[in-house]
Amino acid sequence: MKRFEYLEARTLRQAISLLVRHGENARIVAGSTDFLVRWRAGVWNPDYVVNIQRVAGLSRITYSSQNGLKIGALVTVRTLEQHPAVRRRYPGLAAAAASFAGVQVRNLATVGGNICNASPSGDTIPALLVFGSECRIVGPDGERWVALDKFFTGPGRTVLQTGELLAEIRVPAPAPNTGSHYIKHSPRGAMDIATVGVASLVSLSGKSGPCSEARIALGAVAPTPVRAYAAEDVLRGQDISEQLIQAAATAAQDGVTPIDDVRGTAAYRNEMVGVLTRRTLEQAYAAAAQGPLAFEEQRRLTIQAAF
């Protein structure tokens, strides 16, 4: 393991100035759950490590019906999982957080770290994508906003430039009569990254009206987490039925070309995209039509679905 100089920032300005000064030779750490694994394996060998965990103001999470959810980049996955507004208004996001590693890792892992690590299988990402999230990036030239679906440029790669860091994620408030769900499939069931992860969101115009909005996002089946736009088009504007959900699931399956790896073959992943898209849409539709299912009920259904 290569030795590095450890630096700590207390403000965003300090963090940016350290990142600008040390450029490509520096790496930010937050919870360090990805960093320590990669550093020990010799994959990441920075000369400088800039710890941002004590930067003021980045650990806050707030909700208002006007502005939606504001998630500071340092909010942990555990805080996200337990936050009352997330459970109530964004159950798909709460389910994604609950499916993530074990409690100890969730207590350290940050939402910003999960996004910036840019793994195709990052669990919070598909759920954040279906809610139309945006990222506040700060750097030497000020701040800029980037839609989450434009944030990733490849596996482990993002639009962040030298000196920039992710400060906050904004998640708009869902429309009335909206349901959402996330299911992660991994052979080990716990403490494993996703072989396939699917998030779905369904909004209805009125409790029994047609589908006014549908969003589906897939993890671990492409170089970055992706939206299944063709599958969403199958649902938008239509009265939802079992057949329509199946047609959307088939469209999602047809739209991806995953790869083989130690966690599953391409063919298996492809099949699972269809299965999980159908299941998450069924759950999201039920929640949109009947009012939000209590989080624990959703969780019980997820556990049942996994066996």
Ligand SMILES: Cc1cc2nc3c(=O)[nH]c(=O)nc-3n(C[C@H](O)[C@H](O)[C@H](O)COP(=O)(O)OP(=O)(O)OC[C@H]3O[C@@H](n4cnc5c(N)ncnc54)[C@H](O)[C@@H]3O)c2cc1C
């Ligand atoms: C045992 C174990 C189990 C895991 N299980 C899961 C799982 O089930 N699902 C899952 O998705 N992941 C899992 N992970 C991966 C990891 O925990 C997550 O990706 C986590 O969210 C990373 O957050 P962190 O704060 O620890 O990031 P760090 O390790 O501190 O950083 C990760 C990367 O993001 C960059 N970064 C961090 N914060 C910022 C920021 N604000 N701005 C710019 N760049 C930043 C760092 O430079 C680094 O490149 C697991 C890891 C371990 C060790």
